Amino acid sequence: MFLNENKFCIECGTLLVKKEVKDEGLIGYCSHCDDFQFDPFNTAVSCIIINPHQDKILLVKQYGLDHYRFVAGYINKGENAQECLIREIKEELNQEVIRIVFNDTAFFNRTNTLMINFIVTLESEDVSEHNYEIDQADWFSFDEAKRFVKPNSLAELFLRKFLLERAEEYGR
Ligand SMILES: [Zn+2]
Numbered sequence: 001m002f003l004n005e006n007k008f009c010i011e012c013g014t015l016l017v018k019k020e021v022k023d024e025g026l027i028g029y030c031s032h033c034d035d036f037q038f039d040p041f042n043t044a045v046s047c048i049i050i051n052p053h054q055d056k057i058l059l060v061k062q063y064g065l066d067h068y069r070f071v072a073g074y075i076n077k078g079e080n081a082q083e084c085l086i087r088e089i090k091e092e093l094n095q096e097v098i099r100i101v102f103n104d105t106a107f108f109n110r111t112n113t114l115m116i117n118f119i120v121t122l123e124s125e126d127v128s129e130h131n132y133e134i135d136q137a138d139w140f141s142f143d144e145a146k147r148f149v150k151p152n153s154l155a156e157l158f159l160r161k162f163l164l165e166r167a168e169e170y171g172r
Helices: 083-091 142-148 154-165
Strands: 015-023 025-028 035-036 040-052 056-062 073-074 097-108 113-122 134-141
Touching: 040 083, 040 154, 056 142, 073 083, 083 097, 083 113, 083 134, 097 154, 113 154, 134 142, 142 154
Parallel strands: 040 113
Antiparallel strands: 015 025, 025 035, 040 056, 040 073, 056 134, 097 113
16 A cells, blocks of 8 residues: 655655545645645556457567567656557557547556556557567457466456457457
8 A cells, every 4th residue: 555655745855744634544745845745656558459340459579578468558747548549559550549448447566557448449450560669469359369368467357347348349
């Protein structure tokens, strides 16, 4: 619960003290700025990428790792989640997005990151022009994707929810 908590004020460096905030519990408080500071964390988007025919899911291998995962990226300050995923998909796959549907969110403690997962339909199935950040990009049927995604990962969690609740909308 107190993972990655802020010890000092990010504005002025004063040591924060814990103060009770109604309905929120104990929150760091800076006596110099007379302000509360919630603990900082990262926010990222993760994408279940679907082909234009809406019957395949794209999984990628990255950073020399052997397991398949979803395309994901950290949200920049000032950017919204949709802008982030459109940018990431253009950068990493050189592809355009034609549909974005919210799927689920989860907090990933290891990297102190809130992951927001979307179902993203691409304009074209051609991902051959992926950039250096991606070692390999492969399309799978919905059932295959379930078998190939990294076990016990957030990707698997997001995929399971998608298959359970939304796969029928996508011409399965
Ligand atoms: Zn301060």
